[in-house]
Amino acid sequence: MSEAGRSPEPWQTTSSRMIVADRWIRLRADECVDAAGRTISPYYVLEPSEWISLLAVDVDGNAILVEEYRHGAGVIALGTIGGAVDTGEEPRDAATRELLEETGYVAAEVIDLGATWANFGNQTNRVHHFLAVGCTRVADQTLDDGELITVRVLPVAGLGERLQQSYHQLTWYKALPHL
Structure with missing residues (x-):
């Protein structure tokens, strides 16, 4: 158990929008809610190739x-x-x-x-x-x-x-x- 008494859990993504998508980069902004009910927004995610x-x-x-x-x-x-x-x-x-x-x-x-x-x-x-x-x-x-x-x-x-x-x-x- 963590210090706060909770184990980590995946965030829930409530919305997502693409900021940039071209031949070089894909960058999106997610709005997320964590297990404690807190909103994390924007959370930027890069989507490069492997x-x-x-x-x-x-x-x-x-x-x-x-x-x-x-x-x-x-x-x-x-x-x-x-x-x-x-x-x-x-x-x-x-x-x-x-x-x-x-x-x-x-x-x-x-x-x-x-x-x-x-x-x-x-x-x-x-x-x-x-x-x-x-x-x-x-x-x-x-x-x-x-x-x-x-x-x-x-x-x-x-x-x-x-x-x-x-x-x-x-x-x-x-x-x-x-x-």
Whole structure:
């Protein structure tokens, strides 16, 4: 039992309205009532696509990473390969596609490391974590409009300390037993 004597219960959504819906983002405002009868309004919920985060390792045992500008934080950051899962696409297929598009590499094997919620406080999507091993470069990058990505091949040792994004770090930690 909680301090107030009640166990958590799901809120009831009494109304919902879409604030923004375009190719980049879906944002809705919900009006909710909690188990104690209190109104929570507006409660903003982001509805992004499912994401993938893939740690790639080449045939020599080095990590294949991407470095790009991240406008929300205003930083150029090193990270795992990632991107949105397209409508109707399986997360594993998205991981394989993003690896090829962002780096020009393909994997001998892709290992599913499970999924976690991106931010279950106000987002509806999950991050699907993968490890790609035995990667070899077969093509040039085929980047989306607006992407400028530098591929970095670095030693795997100590990599977790160099990753700044939380779900990139989580992918690293989930991959450790397989490395």
